[in-house]
Amino acid sequence: xxxxxxxxxxxxxxxxxxxxxxxxxxxxxxxxxxxxxxxxxxxxxxxxxxxxxxxxxxxxxxxxxxxxxxxxxxxxxxxxxxxxxxxxxxxxxxxxxxxxxxxxxxxxxxxxxxxxxxxxxxxxxxxxxxxxxxxxxxxxxxxxxxxxxxxxxxxxxxxxxxxxxxxxxxxxxxxxxxxxxxxxxxxxxxxxxxxxxxxxxxxxxxxxxxxxxxxxxxxxxxxxxxxxxxxxxxxxxxxxxxxxxxxxxxxxxxxxxxxxxxxxxxxxxxxxxxxxxxxxxxxxxxxxxxxxxxxxxxxxxxxxxxxxxxxxxxxxxxxxxxxxxxxxxxxxxxxxxxxxxxxxxxxxxxxxxxxxxxxxxxxxxxxxxxxxxxxxxxxxxxxxxxxxxxxxxxxxxxxxxxxxxxxxxxxxxxxxxxxxxxxxxxxxxxxxxxxxxxxxxxxxxxxxxxxxxxxxxxxxxxxxxxxxxxxxxxxxxxxxxxxxxxxxxxxxxxxxxxxxxxxxxxxxxxxxxxxxxxxxxxxxxxxxxxxxxxxxxxxxxxxxxxxxxxxxxxxxxxxxxxxxxxxxxxxxxxxxxxxxxxxxxxxxxxxxxxxxxxxxxxxxxxxxxxxxxxxxxxxxxxxxxxxxxxxxxxxxxxxxxxxxxxxxxxxxxxxxxxxxxxxxxxxxxxxxxxxxxxxxxxxxxxxxxxxxxxxxxxxxxxxxxxxxxxxxxxxxxxxxxxxxxxxxxxxxxxxxxxxxxxxxxxxxxxxxxxxxxxxxxxxxxxxxxxxxxxxxxxxxxxxxxxx
Numbered sequence: 152x153x154x155x156x157x158x159x160x161x162x163x164x165x166x167x168x169x170x171x172x173x174x175x176x177x178x179x180x181x182x183x184x185x186x187x188x189x190x191x192x193x194x195x196x197x198x199x200x201x202x203x204x205x206x207x208x209x210x211x212x213x214x215x216x217x218x219x220x221x222x223x224x225x226x227x228x229x230x231x232x233x234x235x236x237x238x239x240x241x242x243x244x245x246x247x248x249x250x251x252x253x254x255x256x257x258x259x260x261x262x263x264x265x266x267x268x269x270x271x272x273x274x275x276x277x278x279x280x281x282x283x284x285x286x287x288x289x290x291x292x293x294x295x296x297x298x299x300x301x302x303x304x305x306x307x308x309x310x311x312x313x314x315x316x317x318x319x320x321x322x323x324x325x326x327x328x329x330x331x332x333x334x335x336x337x338x339x340x341x342x343x344x345x346x347x348x349x350x351x352x353x354x355x356x357x358x359x360x361x362x363x364x365x366x367x368x369x370x371x372x373x374x375x376x377x378x379x380x381x382x383x384x385x386x387x388x389x390x391x392x393x394x395x396x397x398x399x400x401x402x403x404x405x406x407x408x409x410x411x412x413x414x415x416x417x418x419x420x421x422x423x424x425x426x427x428x429x430x431x432x433x434x435x436x437x438x439x440x441x442x443x444x445x446x447x448x449x450x451x452x453x454x455x456x457x458x459x460x461x462x463x464x465x466x467x468x469x470x471x472x473x474x475x476x477x478x479x480x481x482x483x484x485x486x487x488x489x490x491x492x493x494x495x496x497x498x499x500x501x502x503x504x505x506x507x508x509x510x511x512x513x514x515x516x517x518x519x520x521x522x523x524x525x526x527x528x529x530x531x532x533x534x535x536x537x538x539x540x541x542x543x544x545x546x547x548x549x550x551x552x553x554x555x556x557x558x559x560x561x562x563x564x565x566x567x568x569x570x571x572x573x574x575x576x577x578x579x580x581x582x583x584x585x586x587x588x589x590x591x592x593x594x595x596x597x598x599x600x601x602x603x604x605x606x607x608x609x610x611x612x613x614x615x616x617x618x619x620x621x622x623x624x625x626x627x628x629x630x631x632x633x634x635x636x637x638x639x640x641x642x643x644x645x646x647x648x649x650x651x652x653x654x655x656x657x658x659x660x661x662x663x664x665x666x667x668x669x670x671x672x673x674x675x676x677x678x679x680x681x682x683x684x685x686x687x688x689x690x691x692x693x694x695x696x697x698x699x700x701x702x703x704x705x706x707x708x709x710x711x712x713x714x715x716x717x718x719x720x721x722x723x724x725x726x727x728x729x730x731x732x733x734x735x736x737x738x739x740x741x742x743x744x745x746x747x748x749x750x751x752x753x754x755x756x757x758x759x760x761x762x763x764x765x766x767x768x769x770x771x772x773x774x775x776x777x778x779x780x781x782x783x784x785x786x787x788x789x790x791x792x793x794x795x796x797x798x799x800x801x802x803x804x805x806x807x808x809x810x811x812x813x814x815x816x817x818x819x820x821x822x823x824x825x826x827x828x829x830x831x832x833x834x835x836x837x838x839x840x841x842x843x844x845x846x847x848x849x850x851x852x853x854x855x856x857x858x859x860x861x862x863x864x865x866x867x868x869x870x871x872x873x874x875x876x877x878x879x880x881x882x883x884x885x886x887x888x889x890x891x892x893x894x895x896x897x898x899x900x901x902x903x904x905x906x907x908x909x910x911x912x913x914x915x916x917x918x919x920x921x922x923x924x925x926x927x928x929x930x931x932x933x934x935x936x937x938x
Contacts, residue, residue, distance in 0.1 A: 152189055154558060158534040162507045162570075163462050164189075167436075167516070170465075174435040177221035179421070180428030189513045191530050193449040199515025201269040204444040206434035207517065209267070211902060212870070217255040220248035221428055228417040237404040244295030246410075246417070247287045253420045254279060256427065270430070274423050283413050290406050297399055305398045312391045319384035323348055326360070326378045335359055337373040347385055349375035433516055438902065440464055442517030445524040451566045451600055452482040452527040453509060458520035460504040461511070471922070475636040477504050481600050485621040485640075487569070487591070488602045489614040492625030492644035496634040498604040499536070499572050501625065505602050506534065506570045529600075530566040533559050537572070549583075552576075556590045563594055569601035574610065584609045595619050611643035626688065743767075791816060796840050797832040805840055810887065817887055859883055862893040870906050877907060885916050885937060892935040895928070904930060911935055 159165050168184055175181045190196050209216055222245035230236055238246070257279060260271050290301045299309045323341065327350050330336050335356035341348055344365035351373050357364065361379040368374075377385065410417075436442070440461040457476035464474050479501075481488060490498045508518045512526040535555045559569060574587045584607040591603070591610065595617060605611070614620040624644025626635040747767070791797070795808045797818065806818035806825070815826050863880045865873035877894060884892050896903045911917050916938050923932035 152191060152531055154531070154533050154562075155555070158532060159510070161534055161536045162503055162510060163460075164507060164510050164514075166462055167507070167511065170439075171432050171436045171516075174432035175428055176218070176431075177223070177425070177428050179223055179225070179425040180221070180432055183425055183429040184432060187514050187516075189510050189532065190515070191513065191528055193447065193528050196513055196515060196528065197447050198269060198272075200444050200447060200512065200517065202273075202430050203433040203437060203515060203517050205267040205270050206430045207437050207442075210431075210434055210438065210900075211906065213263075214259075216427075216431075217259055218252060218427060218431065220245075220252050221424055222246075222249050223421070224249045224417055224424075225421040228414040228421065231407050231410050231417075232414050235404075237400065237407040238410070239403065240291060240297050240399075241295055243287055243291045243403070243406065247284065247291055247295075249424060250284045250287075250420065253423060254281065254284070256423075273426050273430075277419055277423065278416065280413060280416055283410065283416075286406065286409055290402060297402065301402050302398065305395065305402065308391055308395045308398055312388055312395065315384055315388045315391060319381050319388060320348070322384060323350065323378060323381045326350065326380065330356075330360060333359075337368075339373075342375060344375045344377075347377045348381070349377050352376050435900070437517035438900070438905070440519040442519050443522040443524075444517055445512060445520060445522065445526045447512070448525055448527050450527050451529050451568070452480075452525065453505065453568075453600075454480045454482070454525035455505065455508060456521040456524045458504055458508055458518070458524065460500055460507065461519050463500065464519055477501055477638055479505060479602075479623075479638060479640065481505075481602070484619075486598060486600045486619040487595060487614075488621050488623050488640065489591075489610055489643070490602060490604045490623045490625065490638070491606060491611055493627050493634060496625035496627060496644075497636040497638075498625055500636075501638050502570050502572060502602045502604055503536070506532065506568070509568060528566075529568040531563070531568070533563060533567060533569045533601075535559075535569075535571045553586075559599075560590060560593050560597075563597050563599045565598035565600075567597075567599045567601075569594060569599050569603070571601070571603040574603045574605040574607070576606075583607075588613050591620070592617070615643070790834060791829065791832070796835050796837055798835050799827060800831045800833060805835065859887060859889075861889045861891060862895070864895040865903070865907075866895055866897040868903075870903065873903060873907065874910050877910075881911075881914070881916075881935070890937055892937070893923075894933045894935065896931065896933065898929070898931040901930070904933065908933060 153159060168187055171187075172181045172184045175184060190199075206216075224246055227238060227242050227246055230242075231238055257274055257277070260267060260274070264271070290298060292298050297305075300306045327336065327341060330350060330352065335352055337351040337353050339351045342351060343349070347365055349365055350360075350362075352360065352375075354367070354372050354374055357374045357376065360376060362376040363379075363382055364374050364376050366375045440459075441464070442461075456478055458478070459474040459476055467474050475497075479488065490501060492498055508520060509526065509529065510532065511518050513528065518524070518526070533555075535552060563569060574591070576583060587605070587607060588609055591613065598619075603610075611622055614622045621640060622643040623638055623640040624642055626637040626639055627644070791808055791811055793808050793810055796805060797808060797816070798805055799818075804820060806820040808816055809819050810817040811829075814829055816829055816832055818825050818827060818832070861880065861884050863877060865876060868876070873896070880892060894907060896907055898904070908920055911920060911933075918936040918938045921934045921936070922930045923934065
């Protein structure tokens with residue numbers, strides 16, 4: 152499928168596999184990464200991409216998968232197949248730990264049935280045979296050692312060893328004490344020689360005790376003797392230990408015999424662990440490069456949105472730089488993109504990005520591009536990059552290129568992706584250009600798809616006039632004389648040869664001489680391309696400015712609509728309340744008048760009583776009389792200070808000033824905080840504030856601003872918990888007018904850092920995010936700058 156064989160190396164696919172291998176936990180996983188190949192089966196590509204995407208989702212958003220142990224149980228299963236062979240304690244421990252991991256993983260996915268269908272397919276129809284684990288657990292403990300009670304005989308032998316060792320120790324302690332009392336021992340305590348506990352004796356006293364001398368000191372003045380009484384007991388211990396080893400071999404052999412029928416199932420479990428390690432490594436690498444799953448279609452086309460070269464992205468990431476994203480589309484309408492432009496402008500990187508991302512996607516790897524990118528399926532990928540001259544084959548650089556072109560023309564078809572760098576170079580441009588044009592025409596007739604880079608003007612003209620071919624150029628800032636690394640499809644690009652030569656410092660007389668030597672038409676074409684690119688950049692910059700202004704207008708319109716809706720709702724509520732109050736007043740007034748008339752009649756119009764009733768009517772009238780509003784005076788800037796009581800203009804809401812920032816006043820209203828302009832508040836005296844309001848404020852912390860710290864530590868917290876705590880601090884910081892927040896999240900795998908930063912970018916109040924200085928925590932700390 153790939154031609155030539157070193158295409159994977161040329162495009163960087165081999166380097167990508169090496170980076171994935173660093174995330175594997177087992178040698179089996181690394182071996183599986185080595186076997187990654189570019190596939191052309193649509194269903195397999197879709198399946199492998201989905202598996203990596205689901206595992207990435209687990210790592211970012213779900214509880215950690217219980218993957219703890221990865222051992223090569225395939226070799227152990229093959230060993231257990233042999234009759235008479237037995238697994239050691241350590242080997243049974245590896246099987247035990249691996250089975251525990253397998254059953255925990257299966258239980259994890261069973262709890263989330265249907266949530267990760269492609270990962271669940273890895274162990275579909277795989278039986279859970281816990282009888283194996285029970286049998287091993289009965290013999291091997293959690294530390295990988297054989298249990299003392301694995302059999303009745305082993306328990307008796309172990310107990311016998313303990314008793315014999317205890318008796319031997321008691322006996323040697325007694326002998327050592329007696330020898331010490333007699334002055335026969337040398338300085339020191341009991342010591343071990345040849346695995347035996349010995350007494351240090353002075354050499355002249357060695358005949359005073361019966362026993363076996365195991366060693367002597369370098370000076371010969373001290374000998375190390377095992378007393379005769381203890382010698383017999385230690386031999387008994389040694390015999391029991393041999394018996395114990397024989398019993399352990401017997402137990403392990405019996406356990407291996409019980410395990411032997413399950414070896415096919417063990418191989419299936421091994422396969423599951425290997426695949427999990429493999430998919431996990433792919434998902435972790437995808438997180439490193441910010442990879443996403445593109446849409447996969449079963450035809451030969453590509454649409455990359457905001458794509459980045461993964462190796463370049465990782466390199467720039469270390470240097471805290473960003474990669475300019477690539478946007479390109481290759482389909483039936485635009486089959487071959489002919490990229491031109493200045494040297495070192497990014498043409499080759501652009502082409503390699505297309506080729507590498509296509510290979511990654513067809514190998515089941517997530518790619519660093521937007522998730523609305525589209526990746527098709529190509530049956531063949533033909534690559535011509537770099538110098539492939541060969542002394543052995545007697546091929547020059549140009550001959551090597553031509554041999555590849557021969558293979559391309561003979562074998563390419565509509566499902567072939569071609570990638571050709573510096574098309575036609577290596578020979579006389581007068582002949583290389585026409586040959587390259589003829590090859591490109593032949594490939595176009597075969598409906599191949601791909602991308603080529605060139606400096607030849609005839610290829611640019613040919614692409615402009617030929618259906619299926621499309622010119623594209625790498626943008627160049629001819630004011631600052633530096634490349635912009637942005638691909639623009641639709642027009643060819645200038646090589647900027649004279650401009651670059653002038654910037655480097657080539658003498659002016661040499662430049663003038665060179666300009667006189669090129670043809671007039673070529674000079675006009677190149678000048679026209681330069682002017683066109685300059686105008687294009689000006690239009691692009693103007694468009695960006697207009698888009699920015701339009702977004703600002705849209706924001707203002709939206710805020711205006713929200714304010715209008717809010718005012719209309721408040722107006723309706725006020726009218727509704729006023730009508731209700733008026734209704735109540737009328738009802739109360741009718742009752743009062745009726746009661747007054749009844750009183751007058753009952754008292755037969757007594758003057759004194761009538762006057763009292765009129766006074767009651769006047770009092771009720773005064774209660775419902777609207778007092779004329781006194782003009783409210785706005786407060787001069789320097790009159791307000793923290794602690795003052797204020798009212799909001801056009802509102803009866805009372806609050807206390809917490810802080811004054813420029814023209815803004817931060818006001819505490821109960822447990823809430825709000826920010827208002829100075830001209831919208833009116834200072835009031837403490838007496839005018841109701842007692843219950845003052846009491847509630849006295850119980851609250853009036854020094855919130857002073858006590859508030861714009862710093863939060865979320866290390867060790869789960870994603871949702873961390874975001875919730877950060878949101879509370881962010882809200883208070885915005886309300887109180889703070890400019891920055893410091894978030895300590897730690898480094899780790901970078902998952903929490905990425906989650907927090909993606910969340911914060913959604914806030915329009917957030918201006919930018921920065922890492923702490925490398926000496927003070929680096930990317931383990933994020934500084935949030937607020938607008």
